Amino acid sequence: MAAKTKKKKQVEIFALGNEAVVEGALLAGCDFYAGYPITPSTEIAEEMARRLPHLEEGVFIQMEDEIAGLGAVIGASLAGRKAMTATSGPGFSLMQEHIGYASITETPLVLVNVMRAGPSTGMPTSPAQGDVQQARWGTHGDHPIIVLSAGDVQECLEMTVTAFNFAEKYRTPVILLLDEITAHTREKITVPDPDDLYVCSRLLPSMPPEWYMPFEDNMRGVSPMPPLGSGYRYHVTGLTHDDHGYPTSKPKEVESFISRLFRKIDQFFYDIQIVDEIQCEDAETCIIAYGCVGRAAEMAVQMAREQGEKVGLLKLKTLFPFPRPIVEKMLRQCSFVLVPEMNMGQISREVKRVNNGQSKVGTINRIDGQTITPGEILKKILKG
């Protein structure tokens, strides 16, 4: 998304990962933020509180807690706003119920979770990557969800824009996972010219209000979504509903509804699954990493290449739906695949799931609130 050619309106700033998220959100058209500040995501709320009131329609609300925060975001989104919230581990746990509600009511929203060491209050100022599977399966019931991650400050901006685009395009909550290191690293970034940026907004109905069916199936599986209060009246409920939005428990209607929820994500895997391949073409050993660990891995690849080892790096930017095709390709190509992460193995279990004995999968797991260093990764690669 970063502009590659010379543009007039792009500016360089020295910003925190959290501040880059705000830049990205505003570029994507976000005009509503509600939440409850929590370390290490506080700067997102602070910066939003500074910036949003200056927008014509901008609204910032500090709610009484995280549950209400996400509740307000869902309401704003149903009323036509591009809305987001940000939190960290403890707040993310509180938000789980509303993620399910957003999922079943197909409400577009972006939730940034800056991961810190847990469980519970844990270590508020230490990094970890322990919420990966919670982001996927945290809310109850079988549901599809999009989970993205970012590893450096420029990526924070880009992935926030992508998160809004996916949310609007597929009418789904999108979770952006950052970690304390990424969120609290300052770097020089380029804020692109808004005119060069691809920004997607939800489809509005083209039929008159009396013909409108809020949850009708179509080719994409995503129905148009009018803002509440614009004359289109429909019923929003957390109960399983039919095409009109009214509760139903007829097996046929339930089956087609839930399978549509999955299909609208599944059939666009190719669009959603974003990865960075670094020196993968001739790699015999592959590192699969995401977030801040991806940057340590990048340096490890550089160090290993200097020693003549053919090492590549697959940086995952989309965590769920799991980018299976590309991971499978690397598993076929390489004799050893290493998954370093700052938890007890939440993405490595996905890699092992798709491995089917094609390659040897190794892990580095660090849970002491310290980052995985390039040296650690290099050592593990050389030992094989």
Add this chain to the structure above:
Amino acid sequence: MSKDMRLNRFEIRLSGLGGQGILTLGKIMGQALALDHGYFVTQTQSYGPEARGGASRSDLVISSSTISYPKTVSLDLLVALSQEACNKFFTNLKSGGALVVDTSMVAQTPTNIFLGLPFTEMARKVGLVQTTNIVTLGALTHFLPYMRAASVRKSLKSILPSKIIDINIKAFNAGFSAAKKEYPDAPEKWTFS
């Protein structure tokens, strides 16, 4: 003091106590180096849950090429504004690296080769003890041959609120001239990798 000096991962750790302004110091330095000098800079931070008094540190990696790993590996420069920080991080300093200490806070240094100035005392003399970090910044601007005073002042003005800018510029100048007087040849002693 060439303005386009090539750097390959020059690593700095600014360390001390919460409340001393370590993170602000890192932000101002980083912004000056990234936006004005055009280096690639990553500034990371680590601090305790306390508002004041806990350990606080800010790490900078400065390079002429893109930086993959944002944290420090082995330090070229350690700035210690507390005894605890000095003891804790001295071992991370690589051989030939420089140690800068606040002699009003650090009574015992682990080596006799260091650059020391009483930053906290100097800030008090300037009139506001909270400017300790900016006094330190002034001294560092002298010690680091690739950092220009003009761009640091510019960065200072853009980050700090306007009502406290005058006293901070004063603090910056105090640190800069004291370092120049005390260690006139410090900028030439670096061995860059």
